[in-house]
Amino acid sequence: MDGQAERPASGGENGAIRKRLPxxxxxxxxxxxxxxxxxxxxxxxxxxxxxxxxxxxxxxxxxxxxxxxxxxxxxYEKVYIGRLSPDWPERLTDRSVPLRYRLLAFYTEYSALIFEREWMRIFMFSGLDGASLNRRYLKHLGDVILHPLLAETNALARTNTPPKMEDVWNLHGGIVYIGIRQHIYRMPEPPKPQEEIARAIDKYLLFFGIDPGD
Structure with a gap:
C-alpha cells in the first residue's frame, strides 16, 4: 500500500542496508x-x-x-504521458500562427523530451515484447496531437489529393527516427538535429502546397 510505513530494516533479501524513507x-x-x-x-x-x-x-x-x-x-505515466504538455493541442490548432511555426515549436519541444535513452529503449522493448505500453501511447498521441495536426493540414492543403493520417505518421516517424538512430542503432545524431526537423516539416508542407507563411 502506498501509505504503508516502512519498517526499519538492517538488511534486505540480499543483505542490502535499506534506508527508511517516507x-x-x-x-x-x-x-x-x-x-x-x-x-x-x-x-x-x-x-x-x-x-x-x-x-x-x-x-x-x-x-x-x-x-x-x-x-x-x-x-508509462512518468516517461510518456507525463511528458506531453497539456497545451500542445491548443497551440497546434492556433490558426493565428502559421502552421510551419506551430510544427517547429511542437517538434522542438517534443524532440527535447524523447531524444533520450530511457524513452527510446523502453518504447522499443515494449514493441518487441508485445506489451501494450507503446500501443497505448501511440493511440493517445494520435488522439491529442496527430489527428488535430491532420485537420490543420487539410485546412491549408492546396493539392487534389487530401492529406491522410499516413502522411502525418510519416512526418512524425521521420522525426522520431533521429532519436532512434542515436539511442537504438547507436549511430551519431545529425550535427544539427533541429535543422533536420525543420527540413522534414518543410518537405511535408511543400508536398501539400502549403506556403510556410500560412
Whole structure:
C-alpha cells in the first residue's frame, strides 16, 4: 500500500542496508530506478533484480505496486504521458500562427523530451515484447496531437489529393527516427538535429502546397 510505513530494516533479501524513507519518496525512488532498469534490460526484467538494485526486499516493492504491470503503468505515466504538455493541442490548432511555426515549436519541444535513452529503449522493448505500453501511447498521441495536426493540414492543403493520417505518421516517424538512430542503432545524431526537423516539416508542407507563411 502506498501509505504503508516502512519498517526499519538492517538488511534486505540480499543483505542490502535499506534506508527508511517516507512512502511518497520511496515510491518515486522505485519508479525512477524502474525507468533505468527497464531501459537497460527490457520489460521482461525481474522485479527481484530491481529490488536488489534498490537495496530493498521484493516484498517491500510490492507494498507500493501490487503487480509488475502496475509498476510498468507508473513507468508509462512518468516517461510518456507525463511528458506531453497539456497545451500542445491548443497551440497546434492556433490558426493565428502559421502552421510551419506551430510544427517547429511542437517538434522542438517534443524532440527535447524523447531524444533520450530511457524513452527510446523502453518504447522499443515494449514493441518487441508485445506489451501494450507503446500501443497505448501511440493511440493517445494520435488522439491529442496527430489527428488535430491532420485537420490543420487539410485546412491549408492546396493539392487534389487530401492529406491522410499516413502522411502525418510519416512526418512524425521521420522525426522520431533521429532519436532512434542515436539511442537504438547507436549511430551519431545529425550535427544539427533541429535543422533536420525543420527540413522534414518543410518537405511535408511543400508536398501539400502549403506556403510556410500560412
Amino acid at each position: 512512502p511518497a519518496e520511496r515510491r518515486q525512488q522505485i519508479i525512477d530506478e524502474a525507468v533505468r532498469f527497464f531501459a537497460e534490460v527490457g520489460l521482461e526484467g525481474k522485479t527481484r533484480e530491481l529490488a536488489r538494485r534498490l537495496g530493498v526486499t521484493q516484498s517491500l516493492l510490492f507494498n507500493y505496486f501490487a503487480t509488475k504491470d502496475e509498476l510498468i503503468d507508473a513507468v
